[in-house]
Amino acid sequence: MVDPIFGKLTWDSVILVQEVEDPNLNTFITSGAAGMIPVGAVLIVVLLTWLKWWKPFFGWITSVDHKKIGIMYILFAVIMLFRGVVEGTLMRVHQATALNGGFLSSDHFNQLFTTHGTNMIFFVAMPFLIGLINIAVPLQIGARDVAFPRLNQISLGLTGAGGFLITISLLIGEFATGGWTGYPSYNGSLVNPGVGPDYWILSIGLSGIGSTLTGVNFAVTIYKMRTKGMEYMRMPLFTWTALCTSILLILAMPPLTACCVMLGLDRYLGFHFFTNDMGGNLMNFINLFWMFGHPEVYILILPAFGVMSEIASTFSAKRLYGYTGIVAATMCISVLSFMVWLHHFFTMGQSTTVNAAFGIATLLISIPTGVKVYDWLATLWGGRIRFTTPMIYLSGFFILFVMGGLSGVILANPTLDYQIHNSLFLVAHFHNVILPGTLFGILAAIHYWFPKMFGFRLLENYGRATAFCWIFGFCLTFLPLYPLGLMGMTRRTVDYSDPAYVPLMVISGVGALFLSLAFILLLLTFWRSIVHRKKQQNPIGDPWDGRTLEWWTPSPAPEWNFAVLPEVDSRDAFTTAKQNGTAYQPIEKYEDIEMPANTFYGVILAVFVCGLGFGLVWYIWWMAIASFLGCIVTMIVYAFIPSKENIIPAEEVRRVDEAWRREAREGRGITRDDETTVANKGLARPDELPAI
Amino acid sequence: MSTTTEESLHPGLNLGEEHGEDHLEAETSVFGFWVFMMSDLVTFGMFFAVFASSTTALAGGPGPKELFDLGSVAWQTAFLLLSSLTSGMAVLCLKQEHADRVFPRKQLVFWLLLTVLLGCGFLYREVSDFIDMAAKGGPPTRSGYLSSLWSLVGLHGVHVTSGILWCLVIVAGILAQGVNQAWKLTILRWAVFWHFLDIVWIAIFSFVFLGGLL
Numbered sequence: 001m002v003d004p005i006f007g008k009l010t011w012d013s014v015i016l017v018q019e020v021e022d023p024n025l026n027t028f029i030t031s032g033a034a035g036m037i038p039v040g041a042v043l044i045v046v047l048l049t050w051l052k053w054w055k056p057f058f059g060w061i062t063s064v065d066h067k068k069i070g071i072m073y074i075l076f077a078v079i080m081l082f083r084g085v086v087e088g089t090l091m092r093v094h095q096a097t098a099l100n101g102g103f104l105s106s107d108h109f110n111q112l113f114t115t116h117g118t119n120m121i122f123f124v125a126m127p128f129l130i131g132l133i134n135i136a137v138p139l140q141i142g143a144r145d146v147a148f149p150r151l152n153q154i155s156l157g158l159t160g161a162g163g164f165l166i167t168i169s170l171l172i173g174e175f176a177t178g179g180w181t182g183y184p185s186y187n188g189s190l191v192n193p194g195v196g197p198d199y200w201i202l203s204i205g206l207s208g209i210g211s212t213l214t215g216v217n218f219a220v221t222i223y224k225m226r227t228k229g230m231e232y233m234r235m236p237l238f239t240w241t242a243l244c245t246s247i248l249l250i251l252a253m254p255p256l257t258a259c260c261v262m263l264g265l266d267r268y269l270g271f272h273f274f275t276n277d278m279g280g281n282l283m284n285f286i287n288l289f290w291m292f293g294h295p296e297v298y299i300l301i302l303p304a305f306g307v308m309s310e311i312a313s314t315f316s317a318k319r320l321y322g323y324t325g326i327v328a329a330t331m332c333i334s335v336l337s338f339m340v341w342l343h344h345f346f347t348m349g350q351s352t353t354v355n356a357a358f359g360i361a362t363l364l365i366s367i368p369t370g371v372k373v374y375d376w377l378a379t380l381w382g383g384r385i386r387f388t389t390p391m392i393y394l395s396g397f398f399i400l401f402v403m404g405g406l407s408g409v410i411l412a413n414p415t416l417d418y419q420i421h422n423s424l425f426l427v428a429h430f431h432n433v434i435l436p437g438t439l440f441g442i443l444a445a446i447h448y449w450f451p452k453m454f455g456f457r458l459l460e461n462y463g464r465a466t467a468f469c470w471i472f473g474f475c476l477t478f479l480p481l482y483p484l485g486l487m488g489m490t491r492r493t494v495d496y497s498d499p500a501y502v503p504l505m506v507i508s509g510v511g512a513l514f515l516s517l518a519f520i521l522l523l524l525t526f527w528r529s530i531v532h533r534k535k536q537q538n539p540i541g542d543p544w545d546g547r548t549l550e551w552w553t554p555s556p557a558p559e560w561n562f563a564v565l566p567e568v569d570s571r572d573a574f575t576t577a578k579q580n581g582t583a584y585q586p587i588e589k590y591e592d593i594e595m596p597a598n599t600f601y602g603v604i605l606a607v608f609v610c611g612l613g614f615g616l617v618w619y620i621w622w623m624a625i626a627s628f629l630g631c632i633v634t635m636i637v638y639a640f641i642p643s644k645e646n647i648i649p650a651e652e653v654r655r656v657d658e659a660w661r662r663e664a665r666e667g668r669g670i671t672r673d674d675e676t677t678v679a680n681k682g683l684a685r686p687d688e689l690p691a692i
Numbered sequence: 693m694s695t696t697t698e699e700s701l702h703p704g705l706n707l708g709e710e711h712g713e714d715h716l717e718a719e720t721s722v723f724g725f726w727v728f729m730m731s732d733l734v735t736f737g738m739f740f741a742v743f744a745s746s747t748t749a750l751a752g753g754p755g756p757k758e759l760f761d762l763g764s765v766a767w768q769t770a771f772l773l774l775s776s777l778t779s780g781m782a783v784l785c786l787k788q789e790h791a792d793r794v795f796p797r798k799q800l801v802f803w804l805l806l807t808v809l810l811g812c813g814f815l816y817r818e819v820s821d822f823i824d825m826a827a828k829g830g831p832p833t834r835s836g837y838l839s840s841l842w843s844l845v846g847l848h849g850v851h852v853t854s855g856i857l858w859c860l861v862i863v864a865g866i867l868a869q870g871v872n873q874a875w876k877l878t879i880l881r882w883a884v885f886w887h888f889l890d891i892v893w894i895a896i897f898s899f900v901f902l903g904g905l906l
Contacts, residue, residue, distance in 0.1 A: 147720050147724055148724060212731055213728075215731070216724060216727045216728045216731065217724075219727055220720060220723060220724040220727060223723070224719065224720045224723060225720075250727060250728075250730065250731045250734075251730075251731065251734055253731070254731055254732070254734040254735040254737075254738060255734065255735075255738050257735060258735050258738035258739060258742075259738075261843075262742065262843065265832075265839070265843060266839075269832070269833065270833040271832050271833060271839040271842075271843070272749075272751070272833065272834075272835060272836045272838075272839045273742065273836065273839050273840065273843075275836075277751070278751040278834070278835050278836060279746065279749030279750060279751035279753075279835040279836025279837055279839075280749070280836045280839075281745060281746065281749060281836060284741075284742050284745060284746075287741075288738055288741075288742070291738075632857075636861050639861055639865065639878070640865060640868070640869070642872075642874055643874075
């Protein structure tokens with residue numbers, strides 16, 4: 001029986017207590033990780049109090065400014081990336097020593113690959129990308145805000161609640177052991193009566209709803225909030241990919257919600273959706289999950305493609321080659337992504353005809369992707385290329401991502417898939433697309449847009465070192481997994497008996513250490529750049545000779561983004577304005593600007609959602625019911641509170657905007673040669689090159 | 693918002709004879725809600741798909757012929773279709789405002805409450821049908837078929853319940869704060885939601901109930 005007050009929660013559920021009662025290496029590692037949660041929480045509280053930052057802290061979490069929300073998403077993702085990198089390294093090092101048994105217990109290892117996958121997809125990659133979309137898209141389309149600012153805050157809150165659940169599972173209880181895909185009936189209540197699968201269901205289910213709402217928000221923002229003259233075929237490529245990603249979020253997240261709800265009903269109320277007996281059908285779960293899961297990989301890669309397009313064009317000072325082709329390819333990929341989900345279970349017994357159809361559909365995706373790669377290459381061709389940090393990531397991406405794509409083409413062939421599915425070949429493949437694609441895209445984007453977010457550039461030396469370390473670490477870690485897979489080593493293997501695996505496994509383990517080093521270097525890049533922020537400032541806001549509208553504002557961009565909404569008459573409107581010398585001309589008339597005021601709405605909802613999730617995981621019914629009612633009451637109360645607007649007087653806008661324009665007109669600007677030096681204050685002097 | 697109607701690419705919705713910028717606000721707000729509904733439609737689609745693949749998963753338990761009461765389903769359908777009509781009347785009240793006439797708030801509240809009443813009638817019959825089915829040996833835990841049936845129909849029921857709750861909040865809102873722009877937009881979104889539930893019900897009616905008995 002479950003306790004009416006504490007549910008299934010007992011002292012023994014707390015990992016630190018387990019360590020005291022049964023000290024061994026596994027509990028030492030888990031409790032070490034778990035101990036970081038209370039220690040981190042206390043540290044944050046002390047730090048906020050010591051620095052007297054509570055007021056700005058609440059200013060941030062109640063903010064509905066899309067730029068601040070974007071920064072919070074990225075901060076959240078960096079923290080979660082820390083956990084993901086540590087787990088990944090731990091697994092690789094374990095496997096390097098796992099001939100006839102390594103140092104981790106199998107249950108511990110199972111939790112590691114489950115949390116690593118779940119965490120990296122839902123709480124690292126997606127928040128990173130959604131954060132970048134938040135920061136860049138409204139600026140790129142010349143809007144003051146997103147369509148639904150309060151909804152944006154709620155989405156962040158839901159993502160945070162999911163992150164809370166997966167994090168707290170480290171300290172209290174356990175996480176699922178069934179992999180990030182969580183297949184029943186392994187995750188059903190019969191096999192797995194513990195709290196692990198419930199943590200999995202609720203953390204991704206709740207954050208999934210947040211992602212759906214983000215999709216709605218940005219699709220509407222891009223459809224309805226574009227500035228005058230910003231026609232579809234004039235939108236920057238990142239905005240295009242953000243639009244396609246939003247549509248994918250809208251259509252692909254509901255299957256995930258549905259299969260989480262059904263699995264929850266099976267576990268909590270004894271339904272028979274996916275059970276082995278009584279008419280349950282676990283293939284339904286697998287179909288639903290991959291109907292979400294396949295588009296998901298394009299949710300992860302498309303925004304990164306957008307970033308690569310922006311960077312290729314900016315850092316070669318050329319118009320993007322084949323703009324129309326890339327847009328069409330993006331749309332093609334979005335549509336095709338819904339037609340291939342079955343390739344995730346070629347070996348599960350459907351007819352050869354079905355397998356052939358889905359194999360061909362999968363192969364087709366490589367065509368638009370290839371179009372893009374050639375377009376980027378052609379963009380660089382004959383351009384004024386600067387080999388800055390984002391360009392290093394782009395170069396790594398070109399070579400490695402194409403390799404990953406090609407190994408995907410191999411896997412898309414059902415006959416070959418029969419040989420290599422569930423082997424390390426697959427692990428190598430998807431890391432080979434997700435790291436060079438998504439992660440490098442994200443890191444490049446952080447370097448690219450960091451000056452826009454905070455008003456100062458990241459240090460170039462540290463950035464370059466970090467980039468090389470990621471690329472080198474990736475190659476060392478994941479490329480050996482291809483031959484290992486072909487040698488027959490399966491994935492998610494806690495130990496093995498074939499000594500032939502050892503050399504490559506050791507190389508891979510060493511590579512993982514390089515990836516950890518890369519993460520540390522990334523933090524160091526942030527830290528050293530913050531220390532040197534005075535020298536690295538770029539208040540005028542255009543450090544890279546940018547081409548799109550987000551560079552046409554001061555850095556960091558003011559709350560209202562644009563004092564006067566820009567009018568667009570071409571692609572790369574800002575470049576045109578700079579060439580005509582009209583970019584920083586004085587403006588005659590300023591108007592009052594209305595901006596949405598801060599609100600606690602999303603924060604309160606997020607707290608209740610955390611309570612709901614935690615209560616459900618532990619069968620603490622009073623907490624779950626009270627939190628659920630809390631959510632409903634909050635929504636009703638806020639329906640009665642009209643959303644408040646701050647009015648920013650025209651005079652203040654004039655003061656800020658005129659000062660910025662004057663400074664830009666009077667400055668001489670720097671050439672591209674001095675781009676990475678301290679002389680770069682964010683005013684670009686474009687090269688005297690014909691714009692081709 | 694500094695954009696005027698002439699500048700806008702999207703003319704917006706007609707919320708009455710003269711609403712100025714309300715039209716523009718409505719455009720984004722209602723379009724956004726439509727997009728959200730499309731997402732919800734996918735969720736229903738998933739439950740439909742699982743139901744479709746479970747129609748033979750009876751596991752020796754009762755099937756449609758033993759469980760369904762078509763008379764009651766007909767009543768539910770009637771209640772829901774009528775409520776769609778009355779919700780439409782409520783929205784028409786918004787449009788029928790004239791500059792020289794007091795806003796027909798009483799009429800609006802009347803149609804909204806009538807919709808709630810019909811919705812409650814629907815829910816009452818649905819819940820009593822569920823109780824009957826359980827009594828006839830068909831609780832959702834009996835078989836895969838029944839699990840998918842209960843959750844598909846139940847998901848729709850949960851939506852109807854939230855629609856009713858939402859409508860009551862709207863009534864309270866317009867009584868407390870008047871029919872201001874925010875509540876007008878809420879009514880428009882709620883109406884989209886309510887008609888949507890009607891359409892989903894028609895699919896459930898034909899696919900689950902008629903389909904099960906034929």
